Amino acid sequence: MKILPVKKVRAEMEVPPDKSISHRALILSSMAEGRSIVHNLLESGDTLSTLRVMKEIGARFSGDFERMEIMPALWKEAARPLDCGNSGTTARIISGLLAGTPGLHILFGDESLSRRPMKRVIEPLKRMGALIFARNNDTLLPLSIKGGDLHGCTHDLQVASAQVKSAILLAGMKAEGITTVIEPVPSRDHTERMLDSMGAKMKINGRIVSIERGELNPVFFQIPGDVSSASFFLVLAILHPDASIIVRNVGLNERRTGLLKTLKKMGAEIEWTVEKTSPEPCGKIVAKSSRLTGLEIDTGLVPSMIDEIPLLALAGAKACGTTVIRGAGELRKKESDRITSTVENFRKLGVVIEELEDGFSIEGSQKIVGGRIDSAGDHRIAMLFAVAGILSEEGIEIGGADSVRISYPQFFKDIAEVCR
Ligand SMILES: O=C(O)C1=C[C@@H](OP(=O)(O)O)[C@@H](O)[C@H](O)C1
Numbered sequence: 243m244k245i246l247p248v249k250k251v252r253a254e255m256e257v258p259p260d261k262s263i264s265h266r267a268l269i270l271s272s273m274a275e276g277r278s279i280v281h282n283l284l285e286s287g288d289t290l291s292t293l294r295v296m297k298e299i300g301a302r303f304s305g306d307f308e309r310m311e312i313m314p315a316l317w318k319e320a321a322r323p324l325d326c327g328n329s330g331t332t333a334r335i336i337s338g339l340l341a342g343t344p345g346l347h348i349l350f351g352d353e354s355l356s357r358r359p360m361k362r363v364i365e366p367l368k369r370m371g372a373l374i375f376a377r378n379n380d381t382l383l384p385l386s387i388k389g390g391d392l393h394g395c396t397h398d399l400q401v402a403s404a405q406v407k408s409a410i411l412l413a414g415m416k417a418e419g420i421t422t423v424i425e426p427v428p429s430r431d432h433t434e435r436m437l438d439s440m441g442a443k444m445k446i447n448g449r450i451v452s453i454e455r456g457e458l459n460p461v462f463f464q465i466p467g468d469v470s471s472a473s474f475f476l477v478l479a480i481l482h483p484d485a486s487i488i489v490r491n492v493g494l495n496e497r498r499t500g501l502l503k504t505l506k507k508m509g510a511e512i513e514w515t516v517e518k519t520s521p522e523p524c525g526k527i528v529a530k531s532s533r534l535t536g537l538e539i540d541t542g543l544v545p546s547m548i549d550e551i552p553l554l555a556l557a558g559a560k561a562c563g564t565t566v567i568r569g570a571g572e573l574r575k576k577e578s579d580r581i582t583s584t585v586e587n588f589r590k591l592g593v594v595i596e597e598l599e600d601g602f603s604i605e606g607s608q609k610i611v612g613g614r615i616d617s618a619g620d621h622r623i624a625m626l627f628a629v630a631g632i633l634s635e636e637g638i639e640i641g642g643a644d645s646v647r648i649s650y651p652q653f654f655k656d657i658a659e660v661c662r
Pocket residue numbers: 261262263265331402403404405406429430548549572
């Protein structure tokens with residue numbers, strides 16, 4: 243796949259449904275006491291992994307991704323190991339669900355997922371009484387869970403992770419007593435919002451969430467567009483000299499808008515308006531060609547833009563002055579080591595960038611000559627360099643472009659549309 247520069251970028255568009263919320267809708271609605279209906283689920287590699295695993299353990303879905311009916315699951319021990327594919331969210335959140343589900347459950351994933359840390363979810367679940375064994379001294383997939391009786395306890399998390407928090411909350415739904423999660427910095431709260439709308443016995447006090455066993459009401463849910471998917475188009479609009487983009491019906495949960503706030507601080511012409519909240523804030527974002535000034539990124543915003551941070555390297559290369567990102571060491575634990583894959587690929591394109599232990603530093607006002615990059619099988623890296631290709635002098639060839647199927651299968655079609 244080769245991406246060439248274009249003269250003009252214009253669009254009024256929608257992006258695919260939110261991936262994080264889609265995973266949760268498939269999982270939580272299966273735990274409800276009645277029939278749920280969910281509209282606008284994401285159909286992508288990662289959500290198909292959740293759907294597949296949930297079916298294997300007794301979940302009942304009918305309809306399609308535009309309108310799915312979900313009946314209460316008839317929980318069962320699957321006859322085979324459960325394939326979580328490339329999806330960290332699937333492996334971690336479903337581990338929490340299975341910790342309290344009777345039976346032996348074995349989870350595995352692809353090469354990338356098999357390298358990603360699982361101790362962060364195994365340890366707290368074990369503290370609640372789950373019997374879990376995993377490869378490499380209980381740190382990596384595959385892992386086996388003997389689901390059974392759990393007891394609530396308090397977990398003081400070392401890293402802000404919505405996946406770990408969600409796994410603990412789902413285990414807490416099945417545990418005796420109260421389960422509490424304390425996060426160092428608040429991570430995305432889609433699980434809490436959905437559980438709350440389903441009548442869970444839950445208390446939230448800033449970074450502290452407590453939950454008790456209880457029944458869940460069915461949901462009726464409309465999933466908004468994914469702001470992480472929208473970000474590629476927004477950064478393109480801001481950095482391109484002749485561009486304007488409107489994204490409609492996109493999720494604007496405060497815990498996901500760190501990139502929008504950071505770009506605005508850098509001087510971007512970007513505005514967002516929440517039009518409805520039910521229970522997720524949703525609205526429109528408008529962005530156009532802007533002049534950016536580099537800055538030292540606020541580390542407190544990192545969890546609210548964790549999947550978007552590589553895009554800030556591109557913004558930094560085009561801004562005036564230096565951009566420094568620190569406190570983002572979690573990027574090394576994603577589908578690829580996103581610090582290394584961002585830095586190495588920019589260097590291949592003639593861009594000067596310094597790799598830091600927990601981020602990167604990049605000088606502004608740089609030309610992106612062009613060349614070939616390797617996505618390292620990572621969807622967000624493929625999409626980042628597709629945007630860079632449009633802003634480059636000679637175009638960029640994307641190795642491993644098909645990885646976009648993980649979160650945004652029609653990405654290249656949509657890119658072609660906005661560049662017409
Ligand atoms: O809960 C979620 O849906 C996600 C949480 C984040 O991961 P962590 O929980 O590891 O921070 C994010 O990077 C991932 O894309 C999706």
